[in-house]
Amino acid sequence: MQDILLLAAVAVAFIFGWFLMGKLDLFLESNRHMQELQLSSVENLLRIGFCNPTAADGITGALEQYSRLYPDRSVRIFYGTEEELQKGFSTGRFDMIFLPEDAEIPASMHYDSRMISLNHGPVMMKYGGLPIEPITDGHIILKMAWVGEAAAAFTDSFGRRM
Numbered sequence: 001m002q003d004i005l006l007l008a009a010v011a012v013a014f015i016f017g018w019f020l021m022g023k024l025d026l027f028l029e030s031n032r033h034m035q036e037l038q039l040s041s042v043e044n045l046l047r048i049g050f051c052n053p054t055a056a057d058g059i060t061g062a063l064e065q066y067s068r069l070y071p072d073r074s075v076r077i078f079y080g081t082e083e084e085l086q087k088g089f090s091t092g093r094f095d096m097i098f099l100p101e102d103a104e105i106p107a108s109m110h111y112d113s114r115m116i117s118l119n120h121g122p123v124m125m126k127y128g129g130l131p132i133e134p135i136t137d138g139h140i141i142l143k144m145a146w147v148g149e150a151a152a153a154f155t156d157s158f159g160r161r162m
Helices: 002-040 053-069 082-090 149-161
Strands: 045-050 074-079 096-100 112-119 139-146
Touching: 045 053, 045 082, 045 149, 053 074, 053 112, 053 139, 053 149, 082 096, 096 149, 112 149, 139 149
Parallel strands: 045 074, 045 096
Antiparallel strands: 096 139, 112 139
């Protein structure tokens, strides 16, 4: 008799767990879908590309100021090669890119740009938790190019911070 009661209790717990996990799965899938919609919405997203990920640390002050001015907008940061960034910039994948100071952007692309100096610091590896230290101390000179209203607002925030 005790075995039957134990078996029934385990079956009820298993069915309840199965039901609960199904509800959790639906919630997580719905949340993921909503996040994808938000990220694909260009009007609420500023997409920034870097060719040197260690320089991304240099824009944190401007990002904080931009977030205070525009709390309803999100920022997404990417990094890649100079060619990948320019291709993404020309196709509208990025609103703003940071390239080496000697980078040439084709004149056929309509953009605004300026030269900036950024501090660079250590970068943390995602999985190892190890810092990647830059060899040189000081500043990196980069060419900042942007298109669009959201990127222009960010450059204004950046300019006020400098």
